[in-house]
Amino acid sequence: MVAEGIAPSAISAFESTFSSLQSGATGMIPESTISPAPDLLKYEDITATPNADLLSQTVVLKLNGGLGTGMGLDKAKSLLKVKGNDTFLDLAAKQVISMRKNYGNVKFMLMNSFSTSDDTMSFLKSNYPSLVEGVEMLQNKVPKLDRETFLPATCPTNPDNEWCPPGHGDLYAALVGSGKLDALLADGIKYMSVSNSDNLGATMDLSLLAHFAASNAPFMMECCERTENDKKGGHLAQRNSDSQLILRESAMCADEDKDEFQNISKYKYFNTNNLWVRLDILKEVITKFGGFIPLPMIMNKKTVDPKDDESQKVIQLETAMGAAIECFSGATAIVVPRTRFAPVKKCDDLILLRSDAYLISDDFRPMLNPLCGGKAPIVSLDSKKYKLVGQLEKCTRNGVPSLVNCQRLTVQGEVWMSRKCIFEGEVSLVNTADEPKLLPGRKFANTKLDLTAAPGLGPLTPTTVKTTPF
Ligand code: UPG
Incomplete structure (x- = not known):
């Protein structure tokens, strides 16, 4: 030394x-x-x-x-x-x-x-x-x-x-x-x-x-x-x-x-x-x-x-x-x-902060969006699929979903979302397949969705992401 x-x-x-x-x-x-x-x-x-x-x-x-x-x-x-x-x-x-x-x-x-x-x-x-x-x-x-x-x-x-x-x-x-x-x-x-x-x-x-x-x-x-x-x-x-x-x-x-x-x-x-x-x-x-x-x-x-x-x-x-x-x-x-105390320790915190559930105040502090009614949404992403920032960014390459009216979002498996996905109430997404699944850009309210059987994105990463109907 x-x-x-x-x-x-x-x-x-x-x-x-x-x-x-x-x-x-x-x-x-x-x-x-x-x-x-x-x-x-x-x-x-x-x-x-x-x-x-x-x-x-x-x-x-x-x-x-x-x-x-x-x-x-x-x-x-x-x-x-x-x-x-x-x-x-x-x-x-x-x-x-x-x-x-x-x-x-x-x-x-x-x-x-x-x-x-x-x-x-x-x-x-x-x-x-x-x-x-x-x-x-x-x-x-x-x-x-x-x-x-x-x-x-x-x-x-x-x-x-x-x-x-x-x-x-x-x-x-x-x-x-x-x-x-x-x-x-x-x-x-x-x-x-x-x-x-x-x-x-x-x-x-x-x-x-x-x-x-x-x-x-x-x-x-x-x-x-x-x-x-x-x-x-x-x-x-x-x-x-x-x-x-x-x-x-x-x-x-x-x-x-x-x-x-x-x-x-x-x-x-x-x-x-x-x-x-x-x-x-x-x-x-x-x-x-x-x-x-x-x-x-x-x-x-x-x-x-x-x-x-x-x-x-x-x-x-x-x-x-x-x-x-x-x-x-x-x-x-x-x-x-x-x-x-508004730390970012996990991708769960990061997606929330990046979403419309948080605003930045005039003095540059993150603030819960008043539309959330005083309670931050509880986000629980699959810890294997969304542990690293790179993984989160891959799954949200077209923007993060709207969470401002969401109370709880749970994601199990790899699901790709975009800024056009609007989650309201309690939303749970499940994909037990090995390949990622793409969520279409629309509103999802109080629902549990099993995407396992939906057509997957396949092993290759597409350059243009198409909405998959299911
Ligand atoms: N940091 C340094 N130097 C080091 C280690 C860490 O500058 O050698 C910084 C790091 O960049 C971060 C901060 O210290 O900004 C906290 O480090 P981190 O390892 O993330 O600690 P935490 O796990 O967040 O734990 C700390 C306290 C814990 C408290 C918690 C609140 O140790 O008591 O509950 O912060 O987030």
């Missing part, structure tokens, strides 16, 4: 997770050691008055180190088109530009990784040159480790594969190591609002900023009440030994505790990963711990070459940014409205 020029703060953070690994830790947080978090303050109950003046002391930072490999992407996930021609990054950039127009020069930063930096920066240079200066903070890289010996893994065919980003918990080490923390403090910046670049709901909210500033808390996590659909992300809990609020990520939960992890009436709040951090206190905490924040280790088991299951078996040591809640005494959490 020294030879690669990696900053001492990142080396210390890695040493900390590595020594956890060596001491036999698994990174799991057992159910027996935690209890549900106490009831949290709700956004509606904030009493502080919104104050735009605080923006001059605030930086907005988006985590942008991830590639979206889970959705089959091989460049920065934020460069995926999500609405019309706009990518996540377009919308985030437009949000910042609109905020600057309304309130003055709010600072904006991205934490890029070695995998996302080039694409992201060339996109910004071409499309949003006014945002480029000082926007990038490059995150660190750490060695992948052999699963048996814990020695650095090797990949002679592609040495880049020997390294991985250490998770978004690297935010703190990157802030220190890049000198950005000191520079921000010197510029009078005191408050940092951080969020995932794939969460377009996490716009600047003056009530939250005013509440955070007035609370004097060092750290605040925005949580949402969990529903059946939120069983995956990290949940808030209280450590039994010292009543400290902690975050338990799904990767920190052993198989035998998975049912309790998913118990949404017990663990009511999940982490949206929208965090607020007091930079002056962050500096104090980092100094107290000797140059880094000792975050709990997350162990990820992978292969050194992600595209080759037979390559060396490795461990990737990561940390999560929200886990720092346990390192700040006086850290708090708040329940925010669902509108602050």
Whole structure:
């Protein structure tokens, strides 16, 4: 790491997770050691008055180190088109530009990784040159480790594969190591609002900023009440030994505790990963711990070459940014409205956002179309046929269907749809055949349609798509 020029703060953070690994830790947080978090303050109950003046002391930072490999992407996930021609990054950039127009020069930063930096920066240079200066903070890289010996893994065919980003918990080490923390403090910046670049709901909210500033808390996590659909992300809990609020990520939960992890009436709040951090206190905490924040280790088991299951078996040591809640005494959490959490994790989310069920507000936030009556359609696409963005795009090459009057859309098997398909009420489409089936462009209301016997599209992809009557 020294030879690669990696900053001492990142080396210390890695040493900390590595020594956890060596001491036999698994990174799991057992159910027996935690209890549900106490009831949290709700956004509606904030009493502080919104104050735009605080923006001059605030930086907005988006985590942008991830590639979206889970959705089959091989460049920065934020460069995926999500609405019309706009990518996540377009919308985030437009949000910042609109905020600057309304309130003055709010600072904006991205934490890029070695995998996302080039694409992201060339996109910004071409499309949003006014945002480029000082926007990038490059995150660190750490060695992948052999699963048996814990020695650095090797990949002679592609040495880049020997390294991985250490998770978004690297935010703190990157802030220190890049000198950005000191520079921000010197510029009078005191408050940092951080969020995932794939969460377009996490716009600047003056009530939250005013509440955070007035609370004097060092750290605040925005949580949402969990529903059946939120069983995956990290949940808030209280450590039994010292009543400290902690975050338990799904990767920190052993198989035998998975049912309790998913118990949404017990663990009511999940982490949206929208965090607020007091930079002056962050500096104090980092100094107290000797140059880094000792975050709990997350162990990820992978292969050194992600595209080759037979390559060396490795461990990737990561940390999560929200886990720092346990390192700040006086850290708090708040329940925010669902509108602050609009992530795209699966093609189900993407088709919904791309459809007419969502509109883009004047300040470039995705908003549920008022015609939906306050409830987003529930979309459940076949996870084998629509796992990757490329698969979804093949099936919607002639546009995404209308979902604005749809309550539930379920698709089993591969069905090609177009913008002329209008779904209303509850619609279920089934195709158990091996070949894809094309849905004609018309209205489908409250129906279950089995397309298995319909004429298929055959093994070849047609260049002009004809409507098949059935
Ligand atoms: N990211 C980085 N660097 C890394 C890893 C991730 O910048 O080394 C970025 C990534 O680009 C994305 C964000 O961090 O913008 C979140 O990463 P992801 O791996 O998608 O995390 P999630 O599975 O979304 O989980 C996070 C929190 C979890 C929370 C959830 C809400 O860890 O606690 O519930 O976000 O979506």
